[in-house]
Amino acid sequence: MNIFITGGTTGIGLSLAKLYLEEGHRVGVCGRHIDKFPSEIKNKYKLLKCYEVNVVNREELRAAMGDFANGQLDMVIANAGRSVGAKSKTPQFSVANDIVDINVKGVLNAFEFALELMVPQKKGHLVATASVAGFMGLPGxxxxxxxxxxxxxxxxxxxxxxxxxxxxxSAIAPGFIDTPLTQQNNHKMPFLMSSDKAAKLIKKALDKKKILYVFPFRMKIIVTLLDKMPRSWYRALMGLKMFNYSSDH
Ligand SMILES: NC(=O)c1ccc[n+]([C@@H]2O[C@H](COP(=O)([O-])OP(=O)(O)OC[C@H]3O[C@@H](n4cnc5c(N)ncnc54)[C@H](OP(=O)(O)O)[C@@H]3O)[C@@H](O)[C@H]2O)c1
Structure with a gap:
């Protein structure tokens, strides 16, 4: 397969890239800082192509995906994303704008350019890395x-x-995965999982073409309960001291 992964320089994207390369697939990865991608993996796999691309830049992303696919794209994994870092009561709106641009428009861009290649093929697989955080409004x-x-x-x-x-x-909704994104968190992260283990579970779900995959299982149970409970209960629960912000701003 020809697989393009946005945000493949570190974390979940990198682990997925390694897994697909090990299985003999052609993999394209992009990130804003391609030098972060481990050189030993770059040197090991001839089927790998790396692109220094910001997913918000439409021209850059279209060119990279077109160059990689060379007319055939089987799967795109729109995985590039950023989070908040230290949580605060007062939103930093410049950060909030950046998060929406990368996490939403980045996915839209990747899907748009993948579809340009997949529609004539009459087949393909669009994948996005969402999060369990998408099931409820998390404080901070x-x-x-x-x-x-x-x-x-x-x-x-x-x-x-x-x-x-x-x-x-397919939408993938992970709980806490140990990556540079979560290494900046200073709160507890229940059921924290390595990115290599997460990638194995994600790949298994994608092989089965699951439309939504929420994991780890224990986190899925908690999220389902939080999502289904009356919203006044949810707000009261999240107002408890144990869910307090790490910063008072
Ligand atoms: N870790 C978790 O617990 C967790 C849980 C749920 C969902 N997720 C989601 O999983 C995805 C991967 O996150 P991760 O945990 O693996 O974090 P990560 O290690 O920080 O990886 C983020 C990747 O996205 C790339 N990226 C960020 N902004 C970009 C942009 N504008 N253009 C191109 N690439 C960009 C980064 O590369 P550059 O810095 O080189 O640009 C990096 O390769 C994200 O969408 C995240 O929201 C993570």
């Missing part, structure tokens, strides 16, 4: 939660819209 992380909720809903809609075109759509 409004823009992140909103961006991931948007990704979940986009994928749900597209999974219906693109079925008739022969194109599958």
């Amino acid at each position: 992380a409004g823009a992140y939660s909103a961006s991931k909720a948007a990704v979940l809903k986009l994928c749900e809609s597209y999974s219906i819209d693109f079925k008739r075109l022969g194109i599958d759509v």
Whole structure:
């Protein structure tokens, strides 16, 4: 398969790239700082292509995906994303805008350019990395939660819209995965999982063309309960001291 992964320089994207390369697939990765991509992996796999691309820059991303695919693209994993870092009561709106641009428009851009290649093929697989944070409005992380909720809903809609075109759509909603993104968190992260283990689980779900994959299982149970409970209960629970912000701003 020809697989293009946005945000493949570190974390979940890098682990997925390694996994698909090990299985003999052609993999394209992009990130804004391609020098972060481990050189030993770059040197090991001839089937790998790296692109220094910001997913918000439409021209850059279209050119990279076109160059990689060379007419055939089987899967795109729109994985590039950023989070808030230290949570605060007062949103930093410049950060919030950046989060929405990368996490939502970045996915839209990747899907748009992938579809340009997949529609004539009458097959393909669009994948986006959402988050369990997309199921509820997390205190101190409004823009992140909103961006991931948007990704979940986009994928749900597209999974219906693109079925008739022969194109599958999957949304992946991980809990806490040990990556540079979560290494900046200073709060507890229950059920924290390594990115290599997460990539194995994600790949298994993608092999089965799951439309939505929420994991780890224990986190899925908690998120389902939080999502389904009356919103006044949810707000009261999140108002408890144990969920307090790490910063008072
Ligand atoms: N870790 C978790 O617990 C967790 C949980 C749920 C969902 N997620 C989601 O999983 C995805 C991957 O995150 P991660 O945890 O693996 O974090 P990570 O290690 O920080 O990886 C983020 C990747 O996105 C790239 N990226 C960020 N902004 C970009 C942009 N504008 N254009 C192109 N690439 C960009 C980064 O590369 P450059 O810095 O080189 O641009 C990096 O390769 C994100 O969408 C995140 O929201 C993570």
